[in-house]
Structure formats: structure tokens, C-alpha cells
Amino acid sequence: MTVVLIAIAALVGLSLIFGAVLGFAAIRFKVEGNPVIDQIDALLPQTQCGQCSYPGCRPYAEAIAEGEEKINKCPPGGEATIQAIADLLGVEPEPLDAEHGEEKASKMVAVIREDECIGCTKCIQACPVDAILGAAKQMHTVIADECTGCDLCLDPCPVDCIDMVPVATTLQTWHWDLPQNNPSIIATDRGQAA
Amino acid sequence: MVDYLLILVSTILVNNFVLVQFLGLCPFMGVSNKLETAIGMSAATTFVLTLASLSSYLVYEYLLVPLGIEYLKTISFIMVIAVVVGFTEMAIRKTSPLLYRVLGIFLPLITTNCAVLGVALLNIKRENSFMESILYGFGAAVGFSLVLVLFAALRERIAVADVPKNFQGSAIAMVTAGLMSLAFMGFTGLVSI
Numbered sequence: 001m002t003v004v005l006i007a008i009a010a011l012v013g014l015s016l017i018f019g020a021v022l023g024f025a026a027i028r029f030k031v032e033g034n035p036v037i038d039q040i041d042a043l044l045p046q047t048q049c050g051q052c053s054y055p056g057c058r059p060y061a062e063a064i065a066e067g068e069e070k071i072n073k074c075p076p077g078g079e080a081t082i083q084a085i086a087d088l089l090g091v092e093p094e095p096l097d098a099e100h101g102e103e104k105a106s107k108m109v110a111v112i113r114e115d116e117c118i119g120c121t122k123c124i125q126a127c128p129v130d131a132i133l134g135a136a137k138q139m140h141t142v143i144a145d146e147c148t149g150c151d152l153c154l155d156p157c158p159v160d161c162i163d164m165v166p167v168a169t170t171l172q173t174w175h176w177d178l179p180q181n182n183p184s185i186i187a188t189d190r191g192q193a194a
Numbered sequence: 195m196v197d198y199l200l201i202l203v204s205t206i207l208v209n210n211f212v213l214v215q216f217l218g219l220c221p222f223m224g225v226s227n228k229l230e231t232a233i234g235m236s237a238a239t240t241f242v243l244t245l246a247s248l249s250s251y252l253v254y255e256y257l258l259v260p261l262g263i264e265y266l267k268t269i270s271f272i273m274v275i276a277v278v279v280g281f282t283e284m285a286i287r288k289t290s291p292l293l294y295r296v297l298g299i300f301l302p303l304i305t306t307n308c309a310v311l312g313v314a315l316l317n318i319k320r321e322n323s324f325m326e327s328i329l330y331g332f333g334a335a336v337g338f339s340l341v342l343v344l345f346a347a348l349r350e351r352i353a354v355a356d357v358p359k360n361f362q363g364s365a366i367a368m369v370t371a372g373l374m375s376l377a378f379m380g381f382t383g384l385v386s387i
Contacts, residue, residue: 007263014257014270018277025281029288 036089037065043084047076048128049150051101056128064089072096076150078103101151106166108149110142116161123153123162198329203384205333211309212341213371213378218309222342223367225300232346234293235300236339238282242304243313243338246271246278247331250314251324271314279305309338345374 041061052073054060063069064085071085072094079096086093096103112123112132119137124130131147134140144167154162167173211217218239225235250271258264283301287294294301304310313334317327348370357366 003262006261007266010257010261010263011266011270011273014253014273018273022277022280022284025284029284031287035294 037061039088040064040085043077043081043088044074045076045081045148047148047150049076049148049152050128051075051150051152053100070094070097073100075101075103076148108151108164109144109147109167110149110151110153111144111163111165112140112142113161113163114139114141116159118159120158122156122158126152126156128152198325201326201329202333202336205330206337206340207378207381208384210337210341210378210381211312211334212338213375214382215312217312218307218338221300221303221307222338222345222371223364224303226342226346226349226367229343229346229350231297231300232342234297236335236342238286238293238297238301239304239307239310239342240332240335240339242275242278242282243310243335244328244332245282246275246310247313247317247334248324248328249278250274251317251322251327254318255324267318268311268315271311275310275314276305309334341374341378345371348374 037058038061041058044057044061046057048056050056052060052069054063060069060074064071071089071091072082074081075096079093082096083093110131117134117139119134119139121134121136121140123140124132124134128150129146129148131143132140132153133143142162149164149167151164154160154164205211209215212219212222221235221239225231253270253274254264254267258267258270279302282304283294286297286301313331317330320326320330322330349367352366352370361369
């Protein structure tokens with residue numbers, strides 16, 4: 001009888017000590033905030049374009065994390081972003097919601113036709129990433145490196161002097177196309193795939 | 195000193211836990227799809243295995259033996275391992291959220307990695323001393339990491355190779371693991387321990 005009691009007491013004591021260690025660790029290593037928001041935010045393209053009807057990528061990420069918003073409202077990210085978020089959250093990917101805009105095939109950048117610009121500053125206020133430079137009644141211009149190609153400056157412009165042009169591929173930005181899911185690497189595979 | 199070195203060589207190469215003793219096969223198959231994840235898993239497992247080996251030795255030597263309840267070693271070791279894994283998970287979550295995200299579900303699954311319990315029990319069976327226990331656990335973890343990283347690198351290459359249709363996926367992975375195991379059998383006789 002005593003042997004059994006000793007055994008039980010030893011294991012209970014051991015589990016109490018371990019419980020205390022884990023309890024201490026839980027307080028010591030407490031994580032503030034919801035890490036899921038950060039993870040979704042990291043997947044979004046950070047164009048801050050507002051095409052999803054939220055004021056930026058992070059508010060949209062917060063809305064997704066809350067579960068109150070669909071994941072298919074990000075045209076700049078396109079299908080790739082939807083797929084990545086769907087994988088992260090373990091939900092079914094949905095096609096891009098056309099209401100919020102369409103995915104562009106290549107990266108675009110805004111260019112102001114400078115001789116037509118009247119210097120109204122309206123596009124500067126619309127730009128979510130402060131990529132437009134200029135002052136009242138002075139000509140404006142776009143900082144190409146900062147521009148995310150979100151189209152938001154097109155509508156406010158009273159003289160329609162802003163064009164969206166595709167970014168030309170240079171030696172520095174050229175890269176291989178990503179492989180497809182089931183690439184037909186060898187010639188004999190091609191007959192089956194087709 | 196030579197003894198310690200022999201323990202390391204023995205656990206890493208000759209008696210490799212995964213490929214020779216066939217312990218810890220679940221993460222070996224499960225986390226070897228990407229090299230990056232495999233490296234993260236290796237680091238976490240190394241930490242857990244070494245710490246679990248150490249603390250299970252302490253529990254056995256200073257609690258179970260004096261009270262004469264050695265027969266409870268399996269259940270106490272499982273408890274020790276669960277605590278070490280839980281502690282590691284919290285620490286990683288705080289210090290490296292990125293690694294935490296990469297490892298995902300596999301981090302708590304270290305608890306069920308049979309190599310961890312295997313090392314703790316083998317330590318007792320082999321009557322290792324304190325220092326030997328730590329080295330045994332560490333060596334087992336390094337051996338595990340070695341084959342996991344090698345295997346992940348192999349599988350990344352295989353993913354783009356022209357594998358016959360019937361062998362694609364798990365089948366070719368099993369074949370690869372078998373060939374690696376054969377290769378590690380070649381270390382037998384390097385040291386006898």
C-alpha cells in the first residue's frame with residue numbers, strides 16, 4: 001500500500017512542478033496581439049491602394065482575421081495572394097471579386113503628362129503611398145520607384161493627364177517564369193497533358 | 195574524452211536513430227518536403243532532444259531510483275518530454291514568430307517523436323552517466339538533423355525530376371529513404387559501442 005502511495009505522490013509532485021514551470025513560461029513568454037493579422041498582412045501586397053474598400057492592407061488583414069471579410073478583394077495581389085491566404089487560413093480559395101477591380105498582367109506605374117498638368121494637387125491627396133511630388137499650381141510628377149500602380153490617382157485628375165503604363169522589364173528586373181504545378185518537363189509527357 | 199567522442203560518432207553515424215534504429219520516422223517523412231522547414235525542425239528537435247535527455251536523466255536518477263519506482267519511468271519521461279516541448283513552443287513563439295509559423299503543427303508533434311522517448315529510455319538501459327546522457331541525446335539529435343536535412347535536399351531535387359508515374363510522391367520518398375538507410379548501414383563497424 002505504501003509503495004503505491006509513494007508512486008502516486010511522486011507523480012503528482014512531478015506534475016505539480018511541471019505545471020508550475022509551464023505556467024511560469026506561459027506568463028514569461030506571453031505574445032501580445034493576434035499573430036494571424038501579421039501573417040495575413042505579410043501576404044498582402046502592401047500597395048495600400050484601398051481597392052478592397054479598407055483604408056490599407058493592414059485594416060483589410062484585420063478584417064479577414066476577424067472572419068468578417070472575404071479574402072478575394074485584393075486586385076493587386078491577384079490569384080496568388082488569394083491562394084496564399086486560403087492556404088494560411090485553411091479555407092477554400094475564391095476567384096477574385098471583379099467588383100473591386102481586375103488583376104493586371106504586368107506591374108503598372110502611373111505617369112503624369114507633365115505639360116498638361118495644371119497643378120491642382122488632387123492626385124497627391126489621393127495617392128496612398130505619397131508617390132506623387134508637386135505643389136499647388138506647380139507641375140506634379142510620379143516617383144516611379146514608389147508607385148504601386150493602384151490607379152487611385154486617375155479618377156481625381158480633372159484634366160485626365162495621368163496614364164498607367166506597364167513597367168518595362170530590364171536586365172535587373174527580369175526573372176524566370178515560375179514553374180507550373182505539373183510541368184511537362186520531358187517530351188513524352190506532353191502528349192498525356194494535352 | 196575519447197568515450198564522449200565515440201558516443202557522438204556512434205549516435206550520429208553508426209547507430210543513427212532514423213536510418214539504422216528507425217525511430218522518429220514521422221517527422222522524417224512529414225517535414226522533409228522543404229529544406230527550410232527541415233532545418234527549422236532540426237533545430238527545434240535538437241534543442242528538445244538534448245534538454246529532454248538531460249531532464250529525464252535527472253528525474254530518473256534523483257526521483258525514481260531513490261523512491262524505488264523505476265517502473266514508472268515511461269510515464270514520467272512522457273511527462274518530461276511534453277513539458278520540454280511545451281516550453282520550447284512558447285519560447286519559439288515569443289522569440290521567433292517566423293520559425294513558429296514555418297514549423298506550425300510539427301512543433302507540438304515533437305512530443306510524439308519516438309526518437310525523443312527512445313533516447314530517454316535507451317539512456318537508462320545503457321546506464322549512461324549524466325554527461326553521457328546529454329551527449330547521447332545531443333548526438334541522436336545531430337544524427338536526426340543530418341539525415342532530415344539531407345533527405346529534404348534530396349526530395350527537393352526529386353520533386354523536379356522525371357519520376358515514373360507509379361513511383362511519384364510518397365513511393366519515391368520511401369525508396370530514397372531506403373537507399374539512404376542502406377548507405378548508413380555502411381558505417382557499421384566504424385566504432386563498436
